[in-house]
Amino acid sequence: MTHADRIIPDRLQSPLQKRLKSWETLLMAVAIGIFVANSFASPYFLNAWNLSDATFNFTEKAMIAFAMALLIIAGEIDLSVASIIALASTAMGAVAQFDVPTFVLVLTGLSVGVLCGAFNAILVTIMGLPSIVVTIGTMSLFRGISYIVLGDQAFRGYPKDFAFFGQGYVFWVISFEFVLFAVLAVIYGILLHKTNFGRAVCAIGNNPTGALFSGIRVNRVKFILFLLTGLMSGVAAVCLTSRLGSTRPSIGLGMELEVVTMVVLGGVNILGGSGSIPGVVIAAFVMGMVTFGLGLLNVPGIVMSIFIGALLIGVIALPRLWTMWKE
Amino acid sequence: MHILKSREMILTGAIVVLMGLVATRFPGFIAPHNLVAVFNDTSPLILLAIGQMIVILTKCIDLSVAANLALTGMVCAMINVAAPGVPVPIIIAIAVGLGAILGAFNGILVWKLDIPPIVVTLGTMTIFRGVIFLISDGKWVNSHEMSPAFKAFPRADFLSLPMLSWIAILMTVIFFVLMTRTTLGRSFYAVGGNPHAAVYTGIDVGKSQFWAFTLSGALAGLVGYLWVSRYAVAYVDIALGFELDVVAACVIGGIAISGGIGSIGGAVLGALFLGVIKNALPVVNISPFWQMAISGSAIIIAIAVNTRAGRTKGRIILKNAEAAQ
Numbered sequence: 001m002t003h004a005d006r007i008i009p010d011r012l013q014s015p016l017q018k019r020l021k022s023w024e025t026l027l028m029a030v031a032i033g034i035f036v037a038n039s040f041a042s043p044y045f046l047n048a049w050n051l052s053d054a055t056f057n058f059t060e061k062a063m064i065a066f067a068m069a070l071l072i073i074a075g076e077i078d079l080s081v082a083s084i085i086a087l088a089s090t091a092m093g094a095v096a097q098f099d100v101p102t103f104v105l106v107l108t109g110l111s112v113g114v115l116c117g118a119f120n121a122i123l124v125t126i127m128g129l130p131s132i133v134v135t136i137g138t139m140s141l142f143r144g145i146s147y148i149v150l151g152d153q154a155f156r157g158y159p160k161d162f163a164f165f166g167q168g169y170v171f172w173v174i175s176f177e178f179v180l181f182a183v184l185a186v187i188y189g190i191l192l193h194k195t196n197f198g199r200a201v202c203a204i205g206n207n208p209t210g211a212l213f214s215g216i217r218v219n220r221v222k223f224i225l226f227l228l229t230g231l232m233s234g235v236a237a238v239c240l241t242s243r244l245g246s247t248r249p250s251i252g253l254g255m256e257l258e259v260v261t262m263v264v265l266g267g268v269n270i271l272g273g274s275g276s277i278p279g280v281v282i283a284a285f286v287m288g289m290v291t292f293g294l295g296l297l298n299v300p301g302i303v304m305s306i307f308i309g310a311l312l313i314g315v316i317a318l319p320r321l322w323t324m325w326k327e
Numbered sequence: 328m329h330i331l332k333s334r335e336m337i338l339t340g341a342i343v344v345l346m347g348l349v350a351t352r353f354p355g356f357i358a359p360h361n362l363v364a365v366f367n368d369t370s371p372l373i374l375l376a377i378g379q380m381i382v383i384l385t386k387c388i389d390l391s392v393a394a395n396l397a398l399t400g401m402v403c404a405m406i407n408v409a410a411p412g413v414p415v416p417i418i419i420a421i422a423v424g425l426g427a428i429l430g431a432f433n434g435i436l437v438w439k440l441d442i443p444p445i446v447v448t449l450g451t452m453t454i455f456r457g458v459i460f461l462i463s464d465g466k467w468v469n470s471h472e473m474s475p476a477f478k479a480f481p482r483a484d485f486l487s488l489p490m491l492s493w494i495a496i497l498m499t500v501i502f503f504v505l506m507t508r509t510t511l512g513r514s515f516y517a518v519g520g521n522p523h524a525a526v527y528t529g530i531d532v533g534k535s536q537f538w539a540f541t542l543s544g545a546l547a548g549l550v551g552y553l554w555v556s557r558y559a560v561a562y563v564d565i566a567l568g569f570e571l572d573v574v575a576a577c578v579i580g581g582i583a584i585s586g587g588i589g590s591i592g593g594a595v596l597g598a599l600f601l602g603v604i605k606n607a608l609p610v611v612n613i614s615p616f617w618q619m620a621i622s623g624s625a626i627i628i629a630i631a632v633n634t635r636a637g638r639t640k641g642r643i644i645l646k647n648a649e650a651a652q
Binding site for chain 1: 388436440441442443445446447449450451452453454456457458460461465563568571574575578584585614616617618619620621622623624626627630631634
């Protein structure tokens with residue numbers, strides 16, 4: 001890994017110039033382009049209910065992506081998020097067999113998420129293990145436990161009012177999931193950009209040793225970030241389980257890839273240190289609209305995954321190719 | 328070197344104890360023909376673990392091996408269906424070549440564009456799987472469509488060992504020589520051990536990583552043909568998630584995820600350890616659904632043990648700083 005030289009410009013850019021050149025602006029232009037292209041490509045795209053359906057393509061992933069963005073900015077990564085969904089969903093399914101009230105189900109999902117996050121956090125911060133390998137291991141472990149519990153079976157029989165989280169609408173076409181997504185976006189935006197905690201996250205990503213010497217409790221911050229990622233996976237598990245109405249061990253398989261892609265597409269530096277929540281929000285819209293648009297054009301899911309994989313590599317490769325070409 | 332040797336001894340001991348435990352209740356498990364079957368069943372994992380080990384040595388990781396295997400396997404199967412007359416050696420050459428090209432694609436992105444390997448291979452993993460769907464149209468290539476020669480090769484007995492096992496043994500020897508007796512092999516250790524020092528000794532770090540990915544890809548391609556012909560079926564999802572077992576085998580085998588430390592012997596023993604567990608589970612009547620969780624736990628335990636053992640004691644200047652590392 002080579003460090004890019006830190007160049008200090010002799011003239012600062014004006015705020016407007018900076019804003020126009022920013023990643024978010026570019027992404028916004030792409031989003032608008034895709035929106036227009038979609039409405040030309042399919043006559044069914046521009047319909048309030050259709051667009052509302054399209055949001056389900058990204059809301060659950062985006063909830064995890066917010067926490068993952070913070071984690072990646074702090075220089076760590078969590079590849080076990082999709083497996084946490086599987087385990088949380090399995091736990092909810094198991095509890096649902098005893099006819100418990102809905103809030104107990106939700107509480108189960110969230111606490112399993114937090115516990116899984118805590119497990120990752122202990123291994124990474126207290127035992128000092130690299131997060132990539134730890135979460136590759138827990139990715140296998142968490143989903144493995146789901147397979148032990150469920151095998152080739154599935155949990156069904158969730159209570160009727162549990163369906164609200166994934167299928168309910170708050171107002172006209174505005175779904176509960178979309179409202180939750182918007183609220184979480186604001187909360188995480190404030191957390192990252194307006195609080196000491198957010199500044200600490202960026203500082204840790206840029207220079208963990210420097211951050212430690214400036215009095216930031218590096219391990220505590222990382223611990224909290226893993227807990228948050230676990231919690232968000234629990235939230236996503238509640239929404240996804242409620243939307244599907246059943247739990248299989250393969251639930252959310254491969255979702256970690258889409259979450260990481262969303263974060264990277266949102267302009268978060270994969271090596272840590274910088275990134276923004278508005279970027280991730282726009283990236284969520286871009287990915288959601290692209291997959292929905294391709295779906296309307298009858299493109300099968302696995303072909304879309306080619307697109308997502310290429311997007312993940314392309315988003316990082318293109319700026320680097322651009323600088324190489326300019327030199 | 329001393330620690331490495333002892334690590335391999337510990338692992339060998341663990342495998343023997345494991346087999347002994349199973350044998351106390353099911354003596355048939357350690358019968359020679361069953362041991363041959365276990366080794367043969369573990370051969371693909373051994374081959375992939377050797378490739379993965381080289382990649383991990385250079386501070387990278389290759390999560391696309393299973394997808395590479397599946398794509399190459401599908402291409403081989405489709406060639407066999409389209410032209411049943413193509414002899415097996417040519418098919419194997421195509422498999423190795425195609426695998427190497429797919430691996431080199433990862434390598435180029437890591438070398439020339441400096442993209443983190445985890446991102447590159449996470450991306451190519453899904454791209455390769457998607458491409459299988461595109462070329463096969465989601466259809467399976469079944470046993471009756473493959474030519475007898477195509478299917479017979481990995482099962483062909485030679486000195487009472489199947490060809491598949493012989494290939495694993497042959498590759499272990501070749502890569503042992505490559506890693507210990509050649510400049511390229513030593514450069515992998517140098518790059519992972521201290522990239523800056525490697526640059527000053529005239530080793531191109533990126534280029535070594537490129538070769539590591541290419542070799543890993545070539546082995547994955549070879550396994551692609553062997554896998555498809557052994558199980559006599561090719562479809563989009565073959566070996567799904569197998570990359571996790573491969574990483575697990577390496578970590579168990581004592582290959583340090585931070586690069587620079589590891590040996591072919593370790594990778595092979597790590598793979599055998601997982602292979603013995605996998606084959607013992609049905610014998611001791613545990614559902615195969617346990618296997619995923621066991622692999623996961625094995626990764627976590629092994630990485631915890633490795634990191635503890637490999638941590639060098641330095642002079643502590645600031646207690647808190649030491650704790651944060």
